[in-house]
Amino acid sequence: MIRVALDAMGGDLGPRIAFEGALHVLSQHDDVEIALYHSPSSNFELPPLCDRLSLVLCRDVIEVDEEIVLSLFRRDGSTLFKALHSLSVKEADVVVTLGNTGAMVALARHILGVIRPKLYPALIRELHSNPLRCLVDLGANVHCPPSMLEGFAELGAAYVEALSDELPKVGLLNVGVESSKGSSVIRETNARLSLKKWPDYLGYAEGTELFHGEKNVIVCDGMVGNAVLKASEGLLSFLLGQLKEQGGDGSLFETFYQTKHQHGACLVGVNGNLVKGHGRSDLQAMIGAIEYGIDIARVDLATAVRKRLDNEE
Structure with missing residues (x-):
């Protein structure tokens, strides 16, 4: 079972896009589970017969225009932080977010760590x-x-x-x-x-x-x-x-x-699989980003990259 941690709060069109995208992907993939991280303002309710979608209520959201400051690393109740933490403790196989790129990179390095010292994730x-x-x-x-x-x-x-x-x-x-x-x-x-x-x-x-x-x-x-x-x-x-x-x-x-x-970019060089979708993503692009995350999780891209680079040392 592929486990996706989906940060629902970063897109310009709001969390509804993430919610609808998750439902569509689950209808197409029987071997996928999605945990959707959202804020109290989302007011989501689980639809019937959707046992592979779980909602994780978070008290904080990192906005798209926020600067990268030290306090960011203490905001462990934010949707992005909690999604990345689930990846670090092996509760998820991939994180997908449409949110703040700088915050994503900084928190990924902080929470997941890099695969090699002085090798910057890209x-x-x-x-x-x-x-x-x-x-x-x-x-x-x-x-x-x-x-x-x-x-x-x-x-x-x-x-x-x-x-x-x-x-x-x-x-x-x-x-x-x-x-x-x-x-x-x-x-x-x-x-x-x-x-x-x-x-x-x-x-x-x-x-x-x-x-x-x-x-x-x-x-x-x-x-x-x-x-x-x-x-x-x-x-x-x-x-x-x-x-x-x-x-x-x-x-x-x-x-x-x-x-x-239709899909986003992949942050490579950290100890985990991570997809960054465009903030302006519509429903089709949201679906594409999630499916891209599933693809890289199936091959465990982060582990494959680390092993390949280890062979060159």
């Missing part, structure tokens, strides 16, 4: 799943020295190996492929990755290689990754809207948008 997003292609990092880390970017390459490669039969081929996102291009941080990271036996490093990647080409792990700092992802999703949404306004057939774009952009 948010990984699948740009597409068949063949698997990933972007790392998406915003968990904004200021990234070369050692951190090197670690992202390892985490992304381990992710690809854990979730597919493909060989990871790493590219470092840059403004050009020439050796003279890029900041000093990018050039030093390039030198570091070029010396490694694993993962297979293919050099710089330009923006045109994000969605096609032989490189299937694209590495960048969190500021760049977050901007790239949101710009890509914004462009897709814009084009879909323009096609509809002009009476064109937007079915291809709409299908791509629903199937490729």
Whole structure:
């Protein structure tokens, strides 16, 4: 049985989306249990014949715009804290949240711990799943020295190996492929990755290689990754809207948008499986985020990544 701890309080559309998403997922998966962490204002009532959904009432909620301060680590009654704690004590197999990204990363490191000292956890997003292609990092880390970017390459490669039969081929996102291009941080990271036996490093990647080409792990700092992802999703949404306004057939774009952009990102590098969905997630995206969490829980991604990195030490 896969046990999902679902933080219901982070999404822009409110906890009802999490509740309805949980019910839908349970109707599709007989081997899944969901514990839904919510606040007293939610006023949920369990529907009939829903014995695999439990509600956990929490006294505190970490808002999406809260800053990361020391008091955050003492708020053990918040929905996010309690969901992560359930993962740390093996009462859950995966946590899914739509909430505050900074708080999620900070509390995950605090409660779950990292898989290796000085290896910073990173948010990984699948740009597409068949063949698997990933972007790392998406915003968990904004200021990234070369050692951190090197670690992202390892985490992304381990992710690809854990979730597919493909060989990871790493590219470092840059403004050009020439050796003279890029900041000093990018050039030093390039030198570091070029010396490694694993993962297979293919050099710089330009923006045109994000969605096609032989490189299937694209590495960048969190500021760049977050901007790239949101710009890509914004462009897709814009084009879909323009096609509809002009009476064109937007079915291809709409299908791509629903199937490729419906789930969130995975925080890799902590001792536990953790999915971060977009705060603006609608019901379909909420369902996708939960199902993504189930997928990584089935392979126990966190353990698979840790074992793979241990082999390289």
